[in-house]
Amino acid sequence: xxxxxKLTSRKLWLAIADFVGMLIIAFGYxxxxxxxxxxxxxxxxxxxxxxxxxxxADHANxxxxxxxxxxxxxxxxx
Numbered sequence: 891x892x893x894x895x896k897l898t899s900r901k902l903w904l905a906i907a908d909f910v911g912m913l914i915i916a917f918g919y920x921x922x923x924x925x926x927x928x929x930x931x932x933x934x935x936x937x938x939x940x941x942x943x944x945x946x947a948d949h950a951n952x953x954x955x956x957x958x959x960x961x962x963x964x965x966x967x968x
Contacts (some may be wrong), residue, residue, distance in 0.1 A: 894942055894946070897938055897939070897942060898938070898939040898943065900935070900939075900944050903931065903932060904932070905936075906931060907927075907928040907931040907932050907935075908928070909929060910924075910927060910928065911924040911925070911928040911930060912924075914927055917952030
């Protein structure tokens with residue numbers, strides 16, 4: 891399973907937020923409480939998605955830099 895893709899899926903987080911919101915209402919809490927909790931979940935999903943995307947971008951940039959540096963070093967030594 892591709893966890894990176896799953897954790898950045900808006901559909902997954904929307905489904906989780908909807909489920910939790912409906913549970914809150916089912917247990918008798920106010921709709922405003924469900925709205926607040928749902929908003930917090932979606933905000934957290936945005937942060938998680940951003941962190942994963944930035945981590946992948948940083949990793950890709952680091953890999954590219956290393957390859958370029960090795961290529962330059964080889965060219966200079968020849």
